[in-house]
Amino acid sequence: MKRIGADHIGFNEIGGAGEIVYRVVRFRNYSPDVDEQGKQIVQPVIFPGMEPVEGFDYELNGAELLYSLINLYHELNDPESIVPIPYRICVWCRDHVQPYSLKMLSAMMEGYGKDSWPEWPLLQKEASFWVDSFTHDLCCLGATMDFYKALISVRIRKDTQKARSLYYEGRIEDGLPFFERYRHIENNAEYIQAVMDDYDSMTDSLLGLFPEHRMKLTKNRISGTIGMYGDIDSVFDLAWYAFAREVATDAPPPDTDPDSLALYGSSSYICCLSCGRYVKRKGPRQRYCDDPDCQAVRKRMNSKDCYNRKKARE
Numbered sequence: 001m002k003r004i005g006a007d008h009i010g011f012n013e014i015g016g017a018g019e020i021v022y023r024v025v026r027f028r029n030y031s032p033d034v035d036e037q038g039k040q041i042v043q044p045v046i047f048p049g050m051e052p053v054e055g056f057d058y059e060l061n062g063a064e065l066l067y068s069l070i071n072l073y074h075e076l077n078d079p080e081s082i083v084p085i086p087y088r089i090c091v092w093c094r095d096h097v098q099p100y101s102l103k104m105l106s107a108m109m110e111g112y113g114k115d116s117w118p119e120w121p122l123l124q125k126e127a128s129f130w131v132d133s134f135t136h137d138l139c140c141l142g143a144t145m146d147f148y149k150a151l152i153s154v155r156i157r158k159d160t161q162k163a164r165s166l167y168y169e170g171r172i173e174d175g176l177p178f179f180e181r182y183r184h185i186e187n188n189a190e191y192i193q194a195v196m197d198d199y200d201s202m203t204d205s206l207l208g209l210f211p212e213h214r215m216k217l218t219k220n221r222i223s224g225t226i227g228m229y230g231d232i233d234s235v236f237d238l239a240w241y242a243f244a245r246e247v248a249t250d251a252p253p254p255d256t257d258p259d260s261l262a263l264y265g266s267s268s269y270i271c272c273l274s275c276g277r278y279v280k281r282k283g284p285r286q287r288y289c290d291d292p293d294c295q296a297v298r299k300r301m302n303s304k305d306c307y308n309r310k311k312a313r314e
Helices: 062-077 085-095 102-110 117-127 131-157 188-197 199-208 235-249 292-313
Strands: 022-026 030-034 040-044 053-057 215-219 226-230 269-271 278-280
Touching: 022 102, 030 085, 040 085, 040 117, 040 131, 053 102, 062 085, 062 131, 062 235, 062 278, 085 131, 102 117, 131 188, 131 199, 131 235, 188 199, 226 235
Parallel strands: none
Antiparallel strands: 022 053, 030 040, 215 226, 269 278
């Protein structure tokens, strides 16, 4: 086994969330409610004909799950957003996966069948979760991702826009203030130099935001081999693992070319310059998602750039 340091072993040596298939539970729908303490909850909808399903998901992708949660974070934390938060969480869970208690719910469902209707209320109770818990976990993940993207933008693309806008008053959580010490610096070159002078301490701050990752000796259901893999019991566990792998093994090297495949691999995700949502990148020069409105913005910007280049040549 390759040693990274005196007491460190890397993801590539011990495995991680990306190399194993996970057991998941999916409910057909969710609804917001209030528990006996008056706290907002999200609970699955279960009745005959709307039974949940569970099993090994061979297509569950940690990166896709991660960026769907980041998009949800930006949508819910937008100060101008008026979408009801519990309702939007219900929609996300319906379209993706049950977020919490995956191991316990899987174990409970193994003994259930469609004729076990008396047991479904207990399953529904165990699968319910507090809205506050979900939004807290979502904000921790989303704010850390924004910090990481801002730091990478300054280091690699020499772009200060994300860093300058990192701190803001959000609907459910304020942005992180790590770049506020530089806000008095108006010159971009000086701003970038100041950040790079503190880059080591900034990366230490970034890594300090990551939760501890539990590893467990697990049998890989695809290969049949036994290895150390991430101990996953919630979608946030899986998302943090995917995020950690991006930072640890897929972080791009310094590159001055913003269109470089070394910086933006064809399987990476980009933030659409128009709507701000993360989408899977299809090519090295993609800057916008496929939404018709965003494509219209792209065409207008291309026309404007073409006009400006023509005028400059004249």
